[in-house]
Amino acid sequence: MNDDAPTPTSNQAQTKTVLCIEDEHFISELYQRALSRAGYEVTVEVDGKKGLEAAQSDKFDIILLDLMIPTLTGIDVLRDLRDATKTPHLHSKIIITTNLEQREEVRADIEKQADGYLVKAEITPHELVEFLDQLQIAA
Amino acid sequence: MDNFEQLRNQVRRYLFVMLLLNNVLIIEAWWANVNYFHINDTIFLIVISALGLGLPIVFALATAGYVLQPLKALWQAIVHIAPGDRPVAAPKLEELRVGRELVTNLCRQIYQMATQAEHPSDSAQGATDTHARFIMNNLPLPVFVVDANQTIVFANEHAAEYLGNTTADLIGTNVYSMLDMSFPSTNTYDTWLAGVRGKNATATSYWERVRLNIADKRPERLFDLAAYYNQGNVAGLETMLVLFDHTEEYSQDDQAVSFMALAVHELRTPLTLLRGYIEVFEDEVSEQLPPDLQDFMSKMQASAEQLTIFVNNILNVARVDDDQMTLQLHEENWPTIVRRAVDTMSLRATVRGITLETTIADNLPTVGVDRVGIQEVINNLIDNAIKYSGNSKKIAIDVSLNKEGLVETTVRDWGMGIPTSIVPNLFSKFYRDHRNRAQIGGTGLGLYLSKAIVAAHGGNIWVRSKEGEGSTFGFTVLPYVQLADERKQATNQEITRSAHGWIKNHSLYRR
Numbered sequence: 197m198n199d200d201a202p203t204p205t206s207n208q209a210q211t212k213t214v215l216c217i218e219d220e221h222f223i224s225e226l227y228q229r230a231l232s233r234a235g236y237e238v239t240v241e242v243d244g245k246k247g248l249e250a251a252q253s254d255k256f257d258i259i260l261l262d263l264m265i266p267t268l269t270g271i272d273v274l275r276d277l278r279d280a281t282k283t284p285h286l287h288s289k290i291i292i293t294t295n296l297e298q299r300e301e302v303r304a305d306i307e308k309q310a311d312g313y314l315v316k317a318e319i320t321p322h323e324l325v326e327f328l329d330q331l332q333i334a335a
Numbered sequence: 336m337d338n339f340e341q342l343r344n345q346v347r348r349y350l351f352v353m354l355l356l357n358n359v360l361i362i363e364a365w366w367a368n369v370n371y372f373h374i375n376d377t378i379f380l381i382v383i384s385a386l387g388l389g390l391p392i393v394f395a396l397a398t399a400g401y402v403l404q405p406l407k408a409l410w411q412a413i414v415h416i417a418p419g420d421r422p423v424a425a426p427k428l429e430e431l432r433v434g435r436e437l438v439t440n441l442c443r444q445i446y447q448m449a450t451q452a453e454h455p456s457d458s459a460q461g462a463t464d465t466h467a468r469f470i471m472n473n474l475p476l477p478v479f480v481v482d483a484n485q486t487i488v489f490a491n492e493h494a495a496e497y498l499g500n501t502t503a504d505l506i507g508t509n510v511y512s513m514l515d516m517s518f519p520s521t522n523t524y525d526t527w528l529a530g531v532r533g534k535n536a537t538a539t540s541y542w543e544r545v546r547l548n549i550a551d552k553r554p555e556r557l558f559d560l561a562a563y564y565n566q567g568n569v570a571g572l573e574t575m576l577v578l579f580d581h582t583e584e585y586s587q588d589d590q591a592v593s594f595m596a597l598a599v600h601e602l603r604t605p606l607t608l609l610r611g612y613i614e615v616f617e618d619e620v621s622e623q624l625p626p627d628l629q630d631f632m633s634k635m636q637a638s639a640e641q642l643t644i645f646v647n648n649i650l651n652v653a654r655v656d657d658d659q660m661t662l663q664l665h666e667e668n669w670p671t672i673v674r675r676a677v678d679t680m681s682l683r684a685t686v687r688g689i690t691l692e693t694t695i696a697d698n699l700p701t702v703g704v705d706r707v708g709i710q711e712v713i714n715n716l717i718d719n720a721i722k723y724s725g726n727s728k729k730i731a732i733d734v735s736l737n738k739e740g741l742v743e744t745t746v747r748d749w750g751m752g753i754p755t756s757i758v759p760n761l762f763s764k765f766y767r768d769h770r771n772r773a774q775i776g777g778t779g780l781g782l783y784l785s786k787a788i789v790a791a792h793g794g795n796i797w798v799r800s801k802e803g804e805g806s807t808f809g810f811t812v813l814p815y816v817q818l819a820d821e822r823k824q825a826t827n828q829e830i831t832r833s834a835h836g837w838i839k840n841h842s843l844y845r846r
Contacts, residue, residue, distance in 0.1 A: 220604060226611035264600065295603035297596040297650055300661050317603035317643055320614040 213237045214328070215256040217247030217273065218293070219265045223316065227260065227293075230321030236328070244268025248276055256288045258328055261310075263294040270294065271306065278309050289331055293324075342434035346402055349433070353394045361386055405434035412442045416449045477578040481510045482571045489572070497556075497578065514576070516560070517546040524562060528574065537565045544585055557585035595653045602646050609639045630686070637683040644714055648780045651711065652764070655787045662705035662791050666815040669702045669742055670695045673734055676713035684721055689728050691717065696735040702742050703818035708788045712796075713744065715781035716808045720748040723806065737811065741794065745809035753800040761798060762786040785810070793818070 214236045218224040221242070228238045239256070241247040245267040251259050259277075263270035270292065276282045277290060291312035298306075307313045314327065364386055368379050408426035415425045428439050471478060471489075477497040480489035490505040498505065498513060505513055516524065522542070531538040540562050547556040559579040565572075613636045621629050654660035677693050684691050713732075720730045727749035737743040753761065764783040789796040789810045800806035 222608050223604070223611070226608065226615070229615070230611075295600050295607060297599050300659065315603070316607040317610070317646065321611050322614055322618075 211235060211237045212257045212328075213255060214239070214258045214260060215247070215250055215288070216240045216260045217242075217244070217251070217265060217270070218260065218262045219243060220262070226321050227324060230325055231328070234325040234329070236325075242266075244270065244273050248273045251277055251286070251288065252283050254283075254286055254288060258331070259288045259290045260293045261290055263292065263296050263306075274306065274309055291328070291331070338434070338437035338440060342405065342437050345433050349398065349401060353398055357390050357394060360390060401433060404431055405438045408438045409441060409445070412445050416446065477580075479505075479510065479514070479576040479578075480572050481574045481576065483573045485510045487513060494578075497580070510576075515548040517548060518542060524560065524576075527562070528564065531564050533566070535564065535566065537563070539563050544581075555582075556580060557582045595650065599646055599650050602642075606639060606642055606646065610636070610643070613639060633682060634686045637686045640679070641683060641718070644711075644718065645780075647711065648715070648784055651784050651788075652780050655784065660708075660787070660791070662708050662788070664703040664705055664792065664818060666701050666819075667704050667706055669699050669704075669734065669744075669812070672704070672706060672710055673713060673732065673744060676710045677717070677732055679710075680714055680717040680721070683718070684730065687721060687724070689721060689724055689730055691730050691732060693732045694734070698736055699734065699742055700736075700814040700816060702812045703815040704792055704812050705788075709792065709812065712785040712788050712810060713746070715785045716746040716810075719781055719808065720746050720750070720806075723753075724748045724750040726750075727805065739811075740817070741811040741813060743809055743811045745807050747805065747807040749805040752802040752804050753798070753806055754802050755800075758798060758800060762796065782808075 212235070214231055216224050216227055216231075216238055218227070218240065219242045224240045224242075228240060231238045236258075239250065241250050243266040247261070247265065248268060250256075251273065261270045261273060265273075268276075274290065274292070277286055277288075289311040290309075291314060292306060292310045293314050293316050295316045303313070312327065312331065314324070319327070361383065364383060365379075368374055368382075374382065408428065408431060411423055411426040414423040426438070426442065428435060428442065431438055471491045472493075474491060475493060477494035478489075478491045479487055479494050482488050487505050487508055487510050490502050492502065495502045495505055500513070518524070524542070527538075527540050542560045545558055545560045547558065558581055561577045561579070563575045563577075565574075613632065616632060617636070621632055624632065651660060673695060674693065677691050681691055717730065717732070724730065729749060731745075731747045733745045733747070735743055762782050762785075764780065786796050789812075793813050794811040796808070796810040798806060798808050
């Protein structure tokens with residue numbers, strides 16, 4: 197790695213890009229602020245269709261996906277992103293961010309397809325950043 | 336009939352050889368006399384007559400033994416399997432020299448018929464009682480009959496259809512592997528059966544809202560279950576289960592859970608924002624604020640966290656009540672979990688001027704717990720201690736290995752304590768002392784939930800309290816080794832039953 201320069205935050209080498217698919221503007225605003233400050237480049241989409249299109253471009257390292265969103269639900273988006281015929285070669289990590297509570301089986305099924313599952317009410321924006329930083333290390 | 340023909344030929348050949356031998360010997364004797372011995376006629380007649388009589392006796396004895404071998408083997412087979420204690424060894428078919436194929440086939444059929452008489456299941460489709468068969472297969476309810484080993488010995492057509500299987504596939508399998516049931520209370524099929532076995536000659540029971548867990552994607556089923564038990568049935572038919580499907584009605588009721596999910600979603604969204612904004616303020620302005628405002632900020636944050644726990648409590652109580660809560664027990668490092676829980680609660684304690692003192696023994700084994708679930712227990716106990724601390728400013732959290740080898744965690748406060756009279760009701764839902772209601776907020780969900788979660792872990796929760804001197808709440812969890820051992824020792828059917836977690840076919844309160 198580059199040990200020639202001190203690394204104040206996580207934004208070394210290259211900037212990680214995040215797509216935040218979230219219809220609650222206040223929440224995306226908070227996340228965008230916290231993530232930008234931590235060196236991530238954030239794009240926000242407010243509905244499922246646009247979110248899916250943006251995600252399929254595969255320009256993002258991380259996709260934050262809410263489940264209760266208009267036009268296409270988060271589950272639809274997730275399914276299409278995991279369907280190789282519709283979305284070949286997706287390198288992005290998909291993190292579900294939701295406040296929706298679901299049946300155990302449904303959640304387990306979603307978790308299996310995603311790279312992370314977060315309940316928004318249980319984390320602060322800082323904790324989200326920490327989670328994503330960890331994800332980079334693991335990757 | 337080929338085998339029979341074979342036997343006949345064998346006997347024919349044998350008799351032919353014997354008769355031939357007999358005749359040849361007599362003729363040979365006559366010829367030898369004429370040419371060599373020249374015994375006088377009278378004596379020769381006596382000799383030849385004796386020979387004529389003696390040889391058939393020898394041959395008859397040999398023939399009887401030979402020809403009756405198959406019959407003897409069949410006799411042995413029948414007496415061998417007959418009820419009662421006349422021990423006759425099973426025939427050694429490989430030693431048969433005559434009719435082996437025929438006898439082997441016949442013996443196989445005899446054994447098969449005997450098995451069917453003992454376990455009519457195998458012949459369920461061929462039951463002789465046509466009335467019974469007609470009723471069973473046309474009864475528009477799934478019916479299962481189970482033997483003492485919990486093996487399905489009969490299932491009617493509707494049962495097979497209900498499970499998306501064939502009767503042939505069902506019969507002979509373990510009932511728990513086919514009917515993976517969850518019960519809404521501690522009174523499960525299991526506990527009932529254990530209770531009536533060996534005590535009652537017959538017993539019946541009825542359960543409502545039993546859930547059938549289906550492995551694949553098909554929607555789960557909800558039904559009422561009726562069971563009939565009878566002891567020592569000669570045919571091995573111990574229990575009959577009848578299912579009354581109510582999936583539609585009951586799942587409509589379950590929309591209440593969906594309502595809960597929606598309500599929780601609506602509560603969580605503003606909560607997410609509150610916590611987010613508080614964090615932004617903490618980061619960016621709190622340093623410029625005077626101490627009293629900084630203190631308010633902390634209190635605001637603590638309140639938001641408290642609300643988060645409360646929302647989770649409501650949700651989890653709804654899950655417990657609907658038998659929807661499943662816990663996945665994994666091997667975990669207990670001190671890490673306790674420290675994390677204490678950490679989560681520290682702000683809430685701090686804003687009330689309370690210090691949390693944690694003491695953790697260093698001889699602890701790893702434990703088998705559901706991390707999220709059990710942390711809620713610790714949070715709730717600390718939350719309670721904070722609420723009931725009164726003027727005392729210290730809460731002690733102690734973790735140690737108790738005498739039974741279980742990992743015990745206690746939360747002690749020096750607050751107002753609990754009157755002895757209400758201690759027994761503490762863990763009931765919504766219970767709070769009427770005298771305290773005015774003074775203390777809270778819903779009383781926390782202890783109810785904690786008890787359910789601890790019990791599902793196989794542990795115990797308890798309280799010791801003295802009015803005016805404070806309370807100690809404690810609970811135990813199992814070392815992982817113990818949990819793993821129990822799983823290993825469990826019989827096959829138990830493993831199947833607990834494959835999705837502990838609770839299937841057991842209520843949440845049991846392991």
